[in-house]
Amino acid sequence: MLRQLASQQPGIDQKILSVTGLEVDFDGFKALRNLDFSLQYGELRFLIGPNGAGKTTLLDVICGKIKPSQGSVYFKDTIDLTKHQEHQIAGLGIGRKFQAPSVFSTLTVFENLALSMKQQRGLLSALWAKTTNEQRERLHLRMDMIGLKSKANERAGSLSHGEKQWLEIGMLLMQEPDLLLLDEPAAGMTDSETEKTGELLHEIAANQTIIVVEHDMAFVRQFAKTVTVLHEGTVLVEGNMTDIQNDEKVAEVYLGRRVERGA
Ligand SMILES: Nc1ncnc2c1ncn2[C@@H]1O[C@H](COP(=O)(O)OP(=O)(O)OP(=O)(O)O)[C@@H](O)[C@H]1O
Numbered sequence: 582m583l584r585q586l587a588s589q590q591p592g593i594d595q596k597i598l599s600v601t602g603l604e605v606d607f608d609g610f611k612a613l614r615n616l617d618f619s620l621q622y623g624e625l626r627f628l629i630g631p632n633g634a635g636k637t638t639l640l641d642v643i644c645g646k647i648k649p650s651q652g653s654v655y656f657k658d659t660i661d662l663t664k665h666q667e668h669q670i671a672g673l674g675i676g677r678k679f680q681a682p683s684v685f686s687t688l689t690v691f692e693n694l695a696l697s698m699k700q701q702r703g704l705l706s707a708l709w710a711k712t713t714n715e716q717r718e719r720l721h722l723r724m725d726m727i728g729l730k731s732k733a734n735e736r737a738g739s740l741s742h743g744e745k746q747w748l749e750i751g752m753l754l755m756q757e758p759d760l761l762l763l764d765e766p767a768a769g770m771t772d773s774e775t776e777k778t779g780e781l782l783h784e785i786a787a788n789q790t791i792i793v794v795e796h797d798m799a800f801v802r803q804f805a806k807t808v809t810v811l812h813e814g815t816v817l818v819e820g821n822m823t824d825i826q827n828d829e830k831v832a833e834v835y836l837g838r839r840v841e842r843g844a
């Protein structure tokens with residue numbers, strides 16, 4: 582059994598992440614201010630908001646790329662993320678995927694995933710080391726999950742944009758993070774790839790916790806249960822999609838600011 586299948590879900594009401602009074606100051610400009618945000622184990626949370634609302638900055642703080650000027654960020658109740666460096670936070674079980682896929686294009690799907698396994702650090706050792714039965718089982722499970730089993734031996738460079746995105750999500754999953762931070766995972770995808778991505782996120786959320794930053798409102802409407810709307814560096818409103826769509830503050834913030842698919 583995969584580690585995360587056993588370790589996740591300590592209790593459905595328990596928080597995996599608690600952010601309180603967060604402030605990020607860029608030379609006097611407060612990109613985040615008095616931001617409170619929390620997440621329970623197994624949630625698939627969508628983070629939306631107009632350009633410049635602070636979505637990326639919040640993910641940057643969680644993964645340790647940016648240090649806040651004020652506030653606390655606790656992972657699994659006791660781990661103060663503000664006291665850890667980015668690489669340590671990755672090791673603690675938080676995986677980040679940026680918008681553009683960054684796979685090794687000359688390596689196969691299988692090799693890309695094998696490289697990402699926790700135990701195998703260096704490129705050469707990862708490629709030459711024998712995979713154990715347990716590791717092979719994990720690799721196949723993940724290839725199946727991301728829909729690339731039939732392309733195991735194809736070079737990543739030959740994959741479609743959507744398939745590259747799924748491969749990168751698979752690579753993140755090989756590190757068995759408890760919390761995944763995904764930046765616009767469906768950007769640039771075809772409609773059918775977008776649909777598959779939404780389904781994949783729900784499948785992942787059965788065992789892991791995910792925060793998705795998203796601009797595509799049609800995608801959010803279709804796949805989100807709980808949505809947090811950021812505006813000017815703080816939480817404007819949080820709730821299910823119906824609450825969000827009926828909220829006057831949200832309408833005001835979005836009105837005239839964007840023309841988006843399905844918005
Ligand atoms: N390194 C930086 N230095 C100065 N200002 C920054 C820096 N990074 C971000 N900002 C500013 O902080 C604010 C929040 O930016 P952020 O990228 O978090 O917004 P966002 O909600 O992710 O926007 P978008 O949807 O456009 O990606 C913006 O006004 C941005 O210009």
